[in-house]
Amino acid sequence: MDPHEAFFDALASQYWAAADDMIAPALQESLYRACRQEWDASHFHEARIGRQHSSSLAPAIRGDSICWLSPGQASPAADNFLLWADALRLDLNRQFYAGLNSAEFHFARYSEGRGYKKHLDQHQNNPQRRISLVLYLNRQWASADGGELCLYSPDDSGREIQRILPQPGRLVLFRSDLIPHEVLPCGQARWSLTGWFRNDRP
Numbered sequence: 001m002d003p004h005e006a007f008f009d010a011l012a013s014q015y016w017a018a019a020d021d022m023i024a025p026a027l028q029e030s031l032y033r034a035c036r037q038e039w040d041a042s043h044f045h046e047a048r049i050g051r052q053h054s055s056s057l058a059p060a061i062r063g064d065s066i067c068w069l070s071p072g073q074a075s076p077a078a079d080n081f082l083l084w085a086d087a088l089r090l091d092l093n094r095q096f097y098a099g100l101n102s103a104e105f106h107f108a109r110y111s112e113g114r115g116y117k118k119h120l121d122q123h124q125n126n127p128q129r130r131i132s133l134v135l136y137l138n139r140q141w142a143s144a145d146g147g148e149l150c151l152y153s154p155d156d157s158g159r160e161i162q163r164i165l166p167q168p169g170r171l172v173l174f175r176s177d178l179i180p181h182e183v184l185p186c187g188q189a190r191w192s193l194t195g196w197f198r199n200d201r202p
């Protein structure tokens with residue numbers, strides 16, 4: 001049996017899935033170190049909201065700073081992650097005939113007190129985003145640290161269906177077009193790798 005079968009089943013039936021054993025601890029640890037290096041090198045910038053040409057900073061809505069990963073230019077850890085993510089993309093295509101043909105990822109850091117208000121990842125600006133991925137890189141995280149990812153019902157965006165603590169190595173996938181979600185304010189700096197599997201028409 002495919003060890004990821006339960007994960008894919010959950011994604012198919014409830015449009016989201018979370019697991020703590022999808023990524024090797026050594027890769028997670030090296031990604032955390034790579035992410036910290038990018039932060040220390042001032043390679044992060046504050047994330048913006050809205051359309052590309054009229055986007056704005058709105059830290060009360062979206063409070064993270066991000067650093068995009070580009071193949072070959074990033075660290076060996078990031079390159080290993082991109083290879084791993086590409087294998088996952090092919091698995092998703094096999095399982096769901098999803099036609100995912102590209103992906104984009106960034107490191108993200110939320111300072112203490114910051115979050116990201118409820119939103120969908122697939123919007124007019126980004127119709128190509130199909131599956132969202134979040135991998136938490138925090139070294140440790142307790143419930144008292146807040147910063148949960150809250151998922152809401154695809155049928156009723158007012159109904160919370162799950163709260164997920166950003167614990168080390170935890171991976172979450174969800175349908176970018178269907179699952180409204182929110183990052184609650186965090187009690188300490190919150191580190192993650194976030195991205196999207198896309199369907200870009202040739």
Ligand SMILES: O=C(O)CCC(=O)C(=O)O
Nearest residue numbers: 116121134149183192194
């Ligand atoms: O970090 C998370 O838990 C989710 C981040 C998110 O929703 C986003 O970057 O669009």
Ligand SMILES: [Fe+2]
Nearest residue numbers: 119120121181
């Ligand atoms: Fe999001």
